[in-house]
Amino acid sequence: MRDRRTSDRATSFLVVLVIISFSLMTLDIRSSGGGVTGTLRRGVQTVFTPIQKLATSIVDPALDMVDGIANVAGLRDANKELQQRIASLESRLDTVATLETQVASLRRILALTPADESIPKVPARVIARGDGFDASFQIDAGGNDGVLVGNPVVDDNGSLVGTITDVTGDSATVVPIIAPSADGVRVKSQTGEAGIILGRGSGDLDLEVLGATEPVFTGYLLVTAGSVRYPAGINVAKVAADARPEAQRIVTTAIPLADFSKLDFVAVLQWTFSTEVDTATTSTTSTTSTTSTTAGTSNGGSG
Template sequence: MFDSKVVRRRRAALAIFVTLSIVMLTAYFGESRGGLFHTLQRGAQEAFAPIETGTDRALKPFRDFFGWFGDTRAAKGENEDLRKEVEDLRKRVAESSTVEQDARQLRGLVDLERSDGFPDGTEPVAARVIARSPTVWYSSIKIDKGSSDGIREDQPVIAAGGLAGKVSSVTQGTAEVTLITDASSAVSAQIMPDGATGIVKPEVGKPEDLLLEFVQRGRRVTEGTTVVTSGFTSDRVESLFPRGVAIGRVSRVDIDEIERYQRVHIKPFAEIRGIDIV
C-alpha cells in the first residue's frame, strides 16, 4: 500500500505546479513583447540554438536515410504496379493479335473455298496446328484432326492463300502434314496463263522461296503470274494434288544459257511458317 503522507505530498506538488503554470501562462500572454517572460523565452532560444543546429545536422543523415528508404520502397511498389500493367497490356495485345491472325486465316480459307480453283466435290475439314517441326530441312506440322474426322493420308492440305502440303500420316485424333517447303516435297504445277509446267520443290535453306524446276528454257514465263497445281483426274487414276489449287506467284526467273531448263522462283501464297489453321 502507498503511504498516505507521500500521496498527499505528491498531490500538493501537482497542485502547486498546475497553479504556477496557469499564473506564468497568464502573465506571459498578458505582458508585452518586452516583458520578463518574453525576454526569458528569447534568451533560452538563443542559448539552445547552437545545440538545436548541431542536433539537426547530426540527425540529418539519419532523416535522409529513412526518407530515401521510404521513397525507395514507394518507388519499388510503383514499379511493380507498372510492370504488372505492362505485362497485362502485353497479354491483351498478344491475345488480340492471335485472334486477328486466326480470323485472317479463316477468311483466307473461306475465300479460297469459294474461288474457282478450289477442287469440286471436296468437303473441307478445318483444323488447328498443334505442333511444328523445329528444323528447316524437315518441314512439317501436326494438326488436331485425324481419321475420325475423315482425314486420310496423301490428302492435300490448304491454308489461307493456297497449297500448304499433304497429309503424310494419320492417327484417330491427329495428323502429320508434310509442307511444300519440306525437302522431300515435289508438286507438279503449271504457270497460268502462260501454260509452262514443271515440278515445285523447296529452295534449300529458304522456307519462303519455292522453285519450279524443269521448265523448258524456250517457254515464256512472266514475273507476277500465278502458279497452280497441274493435277488430273481420270476414271482409273487420280493425281495426288487436284488441279488448279493456287501455290504461289512467280517472283524471279533465272535463265542460264548452258542449262536446258529455267529456274523459276515462286513466292508461296500461304504463310508457311506462320500457319495456325488449315
C-alpha cells in the first residue's frame, strides 16, 4: 500500500509541474516579458549567459580544431593528387619538347645540301648506341636504302660525324671521328694549312699539321681536304688552342662541330669516289698483271 501511495504522489506532483509550466508560458507570452515571469526569465539569462559564452569559447575552438585536422588530411590528399598531375603534365611537356626537337632535326636533314650538291643523301635515325668503350652507333638505313660501307655521315648541320663501317639490309654501323679506332680525317684550315685529325674516344680531337708554315689560331675552321674517304668542303671541327709551327710541324687540339651526345637524325652521303678509286686501282693492277703475263709468255716463246 505504501508503494502505491508513493507512486500516486509522484504522478500528482508531475501533473502539477506540467500545469505550472504551461501557466508560466502563458503568462510569459501575455506579459511580453513583463511582470514576475519576465523578471525570472531575465534573471536566468543573467546567470546563464556568461556560462554559455564560456562554454562557446571552449567548445568552438575545439570543434574548429577537429574540422581543421579533417581539412588538413583532405588538403594533403588533394596536394598529392595535384603533384601527380603536375608530374604527368611535365612528363608530357618533356615528350613534346623532345618530339619538336627531333622534327626540327629531321627537317634540317631533309633540307641539307652537301658542299658537293651532286652527292645524294640518305636520311637516317640513330637507333642504338655503343657503351662507354664503344663510340659506334647504329642507324635505321642500310643496303636496301643504297647505303654502302665507306659512305660519310653528317649531322643535321652538315658537320662530319663519321663513316659507315658495316651494312645490313635495314641498318648500318657508324664509327664516329671521335673514336680512337676511326681512320684519320684529312683537313685543311682557312689559311690553307693541311693536316690530319684523330679521335680520342670523346671530347676534343688531336690535330697534327705537317709541313706547316703558318700558325693556327683558336676558332679556325677545319674542313675536309678531299680524299678517297671524304669529299672536300665538309665542316669537321674548330681549332681549340693556338699553335705555331715547330720544325714545320703543328700539334694541337680541335673541337668537333657535331654534338655526338645529341644525335637523333643523320644523313648518309652516297659518296662513291672511294669506290671509283678502288675500281680504277683494281683495273690498273689487273692491266699491269695481264701485260706482265703477256710479256712473259712472249719472252718464253721467243726463248
